Ligand SMILES: [Zn+2]
């Protein structure tokens with residue numbers, strides 16, 4: 609786990625390495641099934657589903673690794689270190705992707 613600037617959350621977020629990501633994401637599927645079942649039973653619209661409850665196991669796993677209490681299971685999908693490039697030489701923010709040629713923040717070329 610490593611704290612890194614997240615372009616989507618617009619703040620420093622705990623990012624998972626590949627092994628940690630695999631462990632946490634393995635718990636997504638049971639959560640998704642639980643949501644599906646809940647919606648079939650209640651007819652509730654997606655917006656009203658208490659996601660933090662259905663994905664409790666996954667979010668608890670994320671918190672156990674990162675110490676960060678995330679409530680949005682979907683955010684975990686992009687908190688993965690391998691999605692980002694090395695830090696910008698000028699401003700230190702991670703490049704948006706490993707292949708990015710320019711820093712998304714200060715436009716300094718990466719190579
Ligand atoms: Zn994020």
Ligand SMILES: [Zn+2]
Nearest residue numbers: 696699711714
């Ligand atoms: Zn930069």
